[in-house]
Amino acid sequence: MKALITAFLLGTAAMAVSAKADTLDIIKQRGAVNCGVSQGVAGFSSPDNQGKWTGFDIDFCRAVSAAVFGDADKVNYVPLSTKERFTALQSGAVDLLSRQSTWTLARDSGLGIHFVGTAYYDGQGFMVRKNLNVDSALKLSGATVCAEQGTTTEQNVADYFTANKLKYESVVIDSADGIIKAFDTGRCDVYTTDASALYAQRLKLTDPAAYMVLPEIISKEPLGPAVRQGDDKWFNIVRWTLFSLVEAEEEGITQANAEASRQSQNPVVRRFLGVEGDNGQQLGLDANFAYNIVAKVGNYGEVFERNLGKSSELKIARGLNALWNAGGIMYAPPAR
16 A cells, blocks of 8 residues: 555656745645655654554654644655655655655755755664674674665765775665565674664564664764755745754753743744744744644654653664754754
8 A cells, every 4th residue: 555655646746746836835735745754664754553653754744744734743654665765755756755864965966855954963883693792893894784775874884894994795685674684584794774773673673682783883874854956945944844843942842831931031932932023924834833843743852752762662862963052963043
């Protein structure tokens, strides 16, 4: 069914999108945001037995919906493979890609898409069986390494092993689930991808406790949402949705206190929540767009913690993704 939905959207997208299309108008006419997500990565985007999608990337889709409609649930989730994710965005099958994608120069300049910002600062790592008795990636010479086809991980691992004069055998597989099967059955000694994904994928292994993620991070992998080039209005809406999540955490505005915060006398808070000023109008949205994001979805910290942090199965530390004033580098421009 997922494949049929994806094929239908890909096949009909050209009728809905033209060079001069106003994405916001199309979305409002449709009544929902078409959001491209992964086919299932714990903590980021995965459906439950009832087909309800949850995760860090899912909450971003919901935040965009809240900004546009004042309702976080007007989203069509389109599960996409690594191969088809950018084509789906380029063609108009999805309005937005929120799918663990690394922002690179080549992608930003050569694919007809724009990354709106970094939602998660990540880096490529390595996972091995504990009984391999390896505590560093520098001890992996001669290992068989599984990587996913069509991702930045292939080049990164080649560069790392070459730079450190290590030999390895590459096993390239076309899906994350395929890698899990190969890794679980011993076809490869090492699984390499973004460190956050390693923690998520480890949960799918037959015996997760038998595996460990090595300490080395060998690349910069800024993961973020992307939109098509050519529609600055939509680009700005999606970008400032991301910034609004971060700004809300900076100002201490949470899902629980968003309504009460509208009574604040702090001009920064009042402007952010739409009580004063014209931020929404400048974006072509309702004055309450940022309030709706926080009230319906939460702030960045809340989204992180429930999906990836202490309250989740993954229990990933905030690290670089903490706010700039709390030891991290997450930072939003002023909403004025």
